[in-house]
Amino acid sequence: MPFQLSPAEEQVRKMTQEYAEREIVPRRKELQIDDKAIWKEQVIKQGKAGFHLHIIPREEGGTGLGFVASCIAVEELCAAWPDLQFVTYYEFAYYFVKATGGVVEEKFLPGIVSGDIKASAVVTEPVGGSDMLGLQTTARKVDGGWVLNGRKCFVEEGEVCDFIMILVKTGDPNDPATPGARSLSAFIVEKDMPGYRVGRLEDTIARKEDLAELILDNVFVPDSHVVGGEKGIGRGIPPVFTAVADIGRMTISAMLNGITLGSYRCAVQYAKERMAYGKPIAELQAIQHRIAEMAIDLEATRALTYRAAWLRTQGVRCDAEQAIAKQYATQAALRCSQHVVNIHGAFGVLEDYMPQRYYRHAPLRISAGGTSELMKNLIAISAIQRDGNPDLSSKSMDEAGW
Amino acid sequence: MKPLNIIVCIKPVPDSRYWDRLSLDPNTKVLRREGIPIIISPLDKNAIEEALRIKEARGGKVTVISMGPANTVEILASAFALGVDDAVLLTDRAFAGADTLATAYALASGIKKLGEFDLILLGNESLDGSTGQVGPQVAEFLDIPHVTNVEKIDFIDESTLRVRTRIEFGYMVIETQLPVTLAVTREINEPRIPSVFGALWATEKEAKQWSADDVGVDKDRIGLGGSPTYVPEVSNIELERRGEVLEGEPAEIAKQLVERLRADGVLPEA
Numbered sequence: 265m266p267f268q269l270s271p272a273e274e275q276v277r278k279m280t281q282e283y284a285e286r287e288i289v290p291r292r293k294e295l296q297i298d299d300k301a302i303w304k305e306q307v308i309k310q311g312k313a314g315f316h317l318h319i320i321p322r323e324e325g326g327t328g329l330g331f332v333a334s335c336i337a338v339e340e341l342c343a344a345w346p347d348l349q350f351v352t353y354y355e356f357a358y359y360f361v362k363a364t365g366g367v368v369e370e371k372f373l374p375g376i377v378s379g380d381i382k383a384s385a386v387v388t389e390p391v392g393g394s395d396m397l398g399l400q401t402t403a404r405k406v407d408g409g410w411v412l413n414g415r416k417c418f419v420e421e422g423e424v425c426d427f428i429m430i431l432v433k434t435g436d437p438n439d440p441a442t443p444g445a446r447s448l449s450a451f452i453v454e455k456d457m458p459g460y461r462v463g464r465l466e467d468t469i470a471r472k473e474d475l476a477e478l479i480l481d482n483v484f485v486p487d488s489h490v491v492g493g494e495k496g497i498g499r500g501i502p503p504v505f506t507a508v509a510d511i512g513r514m515t516i517s518a519m520l521n522g523i524t525l526g527s528y529r530c531a532v533q534y535a536k537e538r539m540a541y542g543k544p545i546a547e548l549q550a551i552q553h554r555i556a557e558m559a560i561d562l563e564a565t566r567a568l569t570y571r572a573a574w575l576r577t578q579g580v581r582c583d584a585e586q587a588i589a590k591q592y593a594t595q596a597a598l599r600c601s602q603h604v605v606n607i608h609g610a611f612g613v614l615e616d617y618m619p620q621r622y623y624r625h626a627p628l629r630i631s632a633g634g635t636s637e638l639m640k641n642l643i644a645i646s647a648i649q650r651d652g653n654p655d656l657s658s659k660s661m662d663e664a665g666w
Numbered sequence: 667m668k669p670l671n672i673i674v675c676i677k678p679v680p681d682s683r684y685w686d687r688l689s690l691d692p693n694t695k696v697l698r699r700e701g702i703p704i705i706i707s708p709l710d711k712n713a714i715e716e717a718l719r720i721k722e723a724r725g726g727k728v729t730v731i732s733m734g735p736a737n738t739v740e741i742l743a744s745a746f747a748l749g750v751d752d753a754v755l756l757t758d759r760a761f762a763g764a765d766t767l768a769t770a771y772a773l774a775s776g777i778k779k780l781g782e783f784d785l786i787l788l789g790n791e792s793l794d795g796s797t798g799q800v801g802p803q804v805a806e807f808l809d810i811p812h813v814t815n816v817e818k819i820d821f822i823d824e825s826t827l828r829v830r831t832r833i834e835f836g837y838m839v840i841e842t843q844l845p846v847t848l849a850v851t852r853e854i855n856e857p858r859i860p861s862v863f864g865a866l867w868a869t870e871k872e873a874k875q876w877s878a879d880d881v882g883v884d885k886d887r888i889g890l891g892g893s894p895t896y897v898p899e900v901s902n903i904e905l906e907r908r909g910e911v912l913e914g915e916p917a918e919i920a921k922q923l924v925e926r927l928r929a930d931g932v933l934p935e936a
Contacts, residue, residue, distance in 0.1 A: 275747060275865035283859050314862040327862055337862075 267567075273333050276318065280337045283313060284344035295345055296615055299471065307350045307424055311379030315341070316354030319511075325377040330577030331510070332570050335518040339566075342522025343529065346625035347470065349522075352515040353382035353421050359511055360385075360429040360452060360491065363503040367488045368452050372427070385507050386416045386430040386478060393418075394638050396448060396501065401432040401480065403449060409486040410434070412451065415463070415479050420632070422476030423462045427454045430480075431504045434497055442498055450491035450500035459483035470625045509583055510576055512633040513590045517569040520593035520629050524565055527597075527604035527622045528558045534608055545607070554603045561596035568592050575660050582660035584646030591639040597626040667824055669725035670844075672717040673780065675773050675788040675804065676710040676730050676745060678738045682793065695897045696763075697794065706741045709789025711748075713850050715857040716819060717787050718749050724821070726784075727751045731776050733761055733769060742873040747864030748857075753873035754780065760878040763890030766795075770803030771892065775883045776876060777808065784825075786847040790815055801849035812847040813840055817854050 269277070287309065288295075291302055318333035320326025327333070334351060341349040357376045360383050361369040375381035387393050389400055401414025412432055422428070434449040435442025453460055463477035490496040491503045532555060535546035545551045572585035601622035605612035612619040630636065646652055646661035653664035680688060680702040689698045706714070717728045730745045732738050733756040742753040756776050764772065777783060786805070791798035798814065805812030817837070818830035825844040830837050832851060860868075878888060886892055912919045912926075927933040 271743075271869040272865045275743070275868045276862070278744075279747060279860045279862070279864055286859060313859070317862050327866055329865060333865070 269332070269336070269570075270329075272327075272329055273336060276329065276333045277336045277340060280315065280340040284340055288341070288344040288348055292345065292618070293616070295348070296621075299348075302348070306348055307353075307382070307421070310341070310350045311354055311382065314379050315349075315351045316358065316379070317377070319355055320358055320377065324373070331514055331573035332577060335514060335521070335569055335573045338515050338518035339522045339525055342519045343526035344522075346523050346526065346622055347519065347628065349515070349519060350382065350421065352511060353384055353425060354379060355511045355515065356385055356429070356507060357381050357383035357426070359507045360427070360503075363429075363450075363507070364452055364489065364491045364496075365493060375426075381426045382421070382424065383427045383429060384419050384422055384425045385504060385512060386419050386422070386428045387504060387508070388416060388418050390415065390417050394634065396431065397437045397444065399431065399433055399448070401430070403432045403434045403451060403485070405434075406484070409484055410451065410490070412453065412459075412480045412483040412485055415477065417475070417477045418466070419476045419478055420474070422478050423465060425455065427452055428478065429491060429504065429507065430478075431500050434500075445501050446498040448500040449497045450503050451485050452489040452491060453480070453483060453485055454489075457483050457485065468628055470628050474628075505583075508633060509586045513586045514569070514573055514576070516629050516633040517565075517572070517586075517589040517593040520590075520597040520626065521562075521565050521569055523597040523622045523626050524558070524562050524593070524600040526618065527600040528555075528562050530618050530622070531555055531558060531600075531604045531607045534604075534611075551607055554607055558600045558603050561600050565589075565593045565596040578658075580660050581662050584643050584652070584661035587634070587639040587642040590633055591636055591643070594626075594630055594636060597622075597629070601626045667724045667821075669727070670720060670784040671726055671782055672720060672728045672785045672787065673777055673783050674710065674713045674717045674728060674730045674745075674750070675786065675800065676714065676732045676741060677707040677789070677792045677800075678704040678732060678734045678741045679707045679793040681705045690900050690902060692900075695900045704737065704741055706744055707789055707792040707794070709791065709793075709850060709852060711789075711857040712852055712854050713787040713789050714745060714748055714750060715855045716850055717785075718858070719855065720785070720819070720821075729754065729780060731756070731773060731780070733757070733764070733772050733776075735762075736875075739873050739875070743868040744860075746871045746873075747860040747868035749861070749864070749867065753871070755873050755875045756878075756881060757875050758877040758879075760885060760889050763893065764888060765893035765895035766797050766799040766803060767894060768888050768890075768892040770800045771807055771887050772878075772881070772883060773800070774804050774807030775881045777804070779876070779881050784844045786810075786845070788847070788849055790849040790851050798849070801847055805847035808845075808847070810845045810847060811842055812849065813842060814849040816848045816850045819848065819850075819854070 295302055315337040317326040318329045319331055322328035338349050338351050361372045372381050392398055403410040403412045429450055430453055431448055431450050433447055435447035437444050437447040459481040460483045461479050463479045465473035466475040468474040492499050535551050536544050538545045568589040572582055572589040575582040575585055604619040605623050608619045611617050650662050653661040657664045680699050684702045687702055691698050721728050728750045729752040730750050731754045736757055738755050742755055745753055754776060756772055761772055788801050802812050813829050813831050815832040816829050817832050820828045822828050827842050830839050912922050
């Protein structure tokens with residue numbers, strides 16, 4: 265089994281490192297104090313830089329390098345600053361227009377390829393996210409389209425997205441005509457549609473005004489904006505699941521791996537420079553063991569993330585592998601960001617040093633893209649109901665089976 | 667305006683992030699570079715950037731040329747990633763151990779083999795050797811004019827350039843005709859960050875590799891044998907910190923400190 269990145273993927277890492285070293289690292293102090301200006305600047309620059317083009321085929325104007333390259337780019341950006349990456353939203357936009365087709369694709373695809381148009385997947389409501397049948401946002405059929413009403417929350421970069429893909433109720437799950445999941449449909453809502461607005465921006469432990477509330481007050485959405493076209497009504501879950509798994513979970517895993525990578529680099533450098541008892545602390549076994557544990561986590565989390573990304577690039581459905589990657593990446597980032605704080609001693613919690621930054625950001629991803637419990641549910645479904653992949657074939661747990 | 671054939675000479679140098687691993691070989695008196703990643707010498711990157719900008723403004727072709735061991739193709743891949751059209755590596759054991767004169771002779775020979783050219787660009791000096799000699803020497807071998815310390819290049823017509831060169835306490839503006847060799851400083855531009863497509867160019871384009879025989883050089887003028895420079899001695903400079911405690915009232919200490927700093931030339935004379 266060739267455990268190696270392709271030369272092009274290695275180049276992607278080198279080039280993204282260079283981007284991060286020039287664009288992000290010198291501005292860490294500014295990011296620490298007030299990140300608003302850099303946020304506005306980077307959302308544009310990263311789009312123009314085109315990191316999202318790796319998941320877009322060459323014939324459509326992308327690099328066609330695939331999901332591993334995308335994960336590498338996100339990982340390097342987030343090693344520089346744990347959540348200063350917008351690749352996810354440009355990739356989302358691409359997925360959504362491909363799932364919708366028609367005028368939506370015609371209108372947005374050129375802007376997505378040129379790095380101007382970004383989007384977000386919007387599912388979660390104040391009442392919850394994983395319990396999709398409990399969603400309360402509704403769409404009512406009218407002539408030529410649908411009228412949407414409701415409130416969604418915790419949308420990352422929701423305030424800067426040009427459009428969203430939103431999951432809403434178009435029926436009653438208890439009605440035999442629209443049973444269960446058939447009561448849900450996905451729509452494309454553009455930011456300038458009347459009645460759509462950004463509500464409250466929530467502060468998190470990592471960032472001020474980090475997560476957006478989105479309000480839909482009698483928003484008219486034309487039939488052309490139903491995801492999946494005419495047959496999309498009652499079939500909202502597959503496109504949302506696919507986008508959340510392929511883009512959401514893969515880039516979240518990569519973001520977390522960026523935290524693990526950044527923590528690791530930071531720890532090794534500090535351990536070699538910091539003197540105690542007349543020698544660098546890297547010579548102390550207690551420090552060495554922490555660094556060894558970080559190295560194990562980094563190796564393992566990358567292997568899991570890249571394999572899921574590789575499977576997806578081959579066109580293999582791999583819900584379980586993506587969930588495994590996300591689950592492990594979360595735990596690894598939580599552990600490693602704590603190791604780096606420990607190794608730095610009191611410096612670890614100073615705002616001018618990076619460890620506290622990694623440590624504060626890691627928990628943000630615990631529930632993003634689905635909680636650890638939901639990840640385990642998904643993994644268990646593939647393991648038990650679909651017989652998993654006990655022989656580690658080139659297929660995924662979903663597709664291999666016993 | 668006529669499209670230009672631009673050649674950029676680039677040098678592989680040890681990545682400055684790993685300089686703590688560099689050491690001097692006391693016998694051969696050269697740097698031990700094994701295991702240290704190489705990068706394009708930073709000012710050569712400014713030269714590539716300037717070449718690409720000129721090409722983007724008036725069309726043409728940018729070819730990079732370098733000399734070094736086989737792993738130098740890594741920096742040629744980096745040059746492809748930035749968007750250059752073609753790359754040549756002069757690689758042969760016979761080229762090894764060259765000083766600036768032998769290097770410039772080899773590069774000039776490679777450039778001649780490439781055929782017609784309009785403009786040669788390179789960094790004013792390298793990150794590791796910092797002699798600043800190769801640019802002028804290449805120009806002399808090719809019998810064309812050269813300008814060093816170039817911080818601005820403007821075309822005033824098809825083949826006339828106005829270049830600004832940094833001198834002590836100011837700058838000089840020089841007009842020159844193509845073909846010319848220009849050695850550039852970091853002030854000339856801000857090198858671009860490669861586009862994501864650079865990852866494709868870097869891996870799909872291939873550099874030409876030429877041996878001494880391919881280039882047809884006089885073997886007595888290349889490598890260690892062709893290098894008149896002789897390094898009699900090299901030594902590591904050991905730096906040590908020395909602590910000194912000034913005593914007295916705070917105002918008195920401050921006064922003493924200023925005097926000491928003046929005496930050491932850190933602060934100007936009163």
